[in-house]
Amino acid sequence: MNLPDRIANWLREHLGAAGAEGFVFGLSGGVDSATAAALAVRAVGAENTLGVLMPCHSQPEDATLGQLVADAFAVSTVTVDLTGAHDALMAALPASEHRLAAVNVRPRLRMGTLYYLAQSRNYLVLGSGNKTELAVGYFTKWGDSGVDLLPLGDLSKTQVWELAREMGVPREVVERPPTAGLWPGQTDEEEMGIAYRELDRVLAAIEVGDTAGIDPATLKKVQGMVARSAHKRAMPSIFRQD
Numbered sequence: 001m002n003l004p005d006r007i008a009n010w011l012r013e014h015l016g017a018a019g020a021e022g023f024v025f026g027l028s029g030g031v032d033s034a035t036a037a038a039l040a041v042r043a044v045g046a047e048n049t050l051g052v053l054m055p056c057h058s059q060p061e062d063a064t065l066g067q068l069v070a071d072a073f074a075v076s077t078v079t080v081d082l083t084g085a086h087d088a089l090m091a092a093l094p095a096s097e098h099r100l101a102a103v104n105v106r107p108r109l110r111m112g113t114l115y116y117l118a119q120s121r122n123y124l125v126l127g128s129g130n131k132t133e134l135a136v137g138y139f140t141k142w143g144d145s146g147v148d149l150l151p152l153g154d155l156s157k158t159q160v161w162e163l164a165r166e167m168g169v170p171r172e173v174v175e176r177p178p179t180a181g182l183w184p185g186q187t188d189e190e191e192m193g194i195a196y197r198e199l200d201r202v203l204a205a206i207e208v209g210d211t212a213g214i215d216p217a218t219l220k221k222v223q224g225m226v227a228r229s230a231h232k233r234a235m236p237s238i239f240r241q242d
Contacts, residue, residue, distance in 0.1 A: 004042055004167055007151050011043035014149055015124060022048030024118045025126040026110055026144075027077065028181065029065030031164050031174050032128035032152060038073055038167040039151050040126055046074040052117060054110045056082040058181055068170050078117070082109050103182040107143030115146075124148040132157040135203050136222065137229020138192060145232065156203070157196040194221065 001009075011023070023040040027033050040049045051070045053063050063079070070077045086109055096102060114125045127147030129139055131154050139145045152160055157178070164174045178188040178196065189195050194202075202222045205211045211219050 003163060004039060007039050008043035011039065011126075011149065011151060015044065018124055018148075020122055020124045022050070022121065022123045023126045023149075024050045024052060024114055024121065024123045025128070026114060027051040027053055027066035027069055027075075028128075029062040029069070029173065030128070030176065030178060031169060032130055032160055033066070034069040034169045034173045035160055035164045035167065036126050036128040036151055037069055037075055038164075038169060041073045041075060042167070046076070049075050050117060050121065050123065051075040051077040052110075052114060053077055053079040054082050054113055055079070056086050056106045056109065059184065062181055065170075065173050065176065069173060072168065072170050080113050082106070082113065085109060100182075104140045104143055106182075107140040107180075108146075111143050111146035118148075126151065127153075129153055130155055130157050130160050132196060132200055132203060134233060136192070136199070136225040137232045138188065139232065141232045156200045158200045192225075194218070 015021075015023070022044055025033060025036055025040060027037060037049070037051055051066070053066050055063055067077065069075070086106060089105060089109075090102065117123070118125045125147045127144065127150045129145060129147075129150050130152045133139055134150075134153060152163075155163065161174060179186055180188060180191075182191075192199070198218070199222065202211075202214055202218060203226075205214050206219075206222070206226075
């Protein structure tokens with residue numbers, strides 16, 4: 001059985017176990033969300049999926065490419081403009097000197113929106129996080145990580161690109177420079193300070209315990225990213241009385 005069918009079977013199993021009827025997911029115009037959408041359709045058919053466009057001080061191409069993906073896989077969409085809610089919340093919050101404290105409000109608003117729509121339809125929330133980003137903590141805690149299922153969670157970014165091409169994700173989406181859309185011109189690789197393919201190579205070497213061929217400074221950088229983000233991959237610690 002090929003990889004898309006294996007993942008689709010896994011999705012159906014979890015859907016049945018939860019007694020849910022379909023999947024809801026954000027469509028950001030990126031390759032990860034597009035591939036997750038394609039897998040959802042493979043698993044349960046387009047009629048049991050819902051793609052959500054959630055503009056919030058976003059780049060226009062985010063919605064354009066998100067809709068392109070929806071059209072490619074015949075996914076119904078709904079647009080929820082979060083700009084007003086975001087601005088009202090930010091006006092109520094005290095100012096912060098930390099840029100990410102502000103920009104991470106957006107993915108957390110999107111998380112709440114997806115769960116509202118999921119509960120309204122008895123759907124599960126499908127996430128788009130991949131193995132590479134999960135490993136180094138390149139996601140917003142309780143934002144884009146706040147999901148029910150991660151069908152791409154054991155696939156590196158390189159593997160996601162390959163799977164996207166295999167499943168017919170539009171070329172414009174596959175070739176778009178990866179971005180979380182945190183601010184105009186932002187790209188994942190620039191923010192992390194390392195290219196995804198190099199990051200995948202380093203993480204694979206760490207996983208098999210053979211880092212002899214890795215530049216020491218790059219290895220130290222990636223190991224630090226993994227260590228500092230450990231808390232983001234764990235459920236909250238619970239105090240035990242005994």
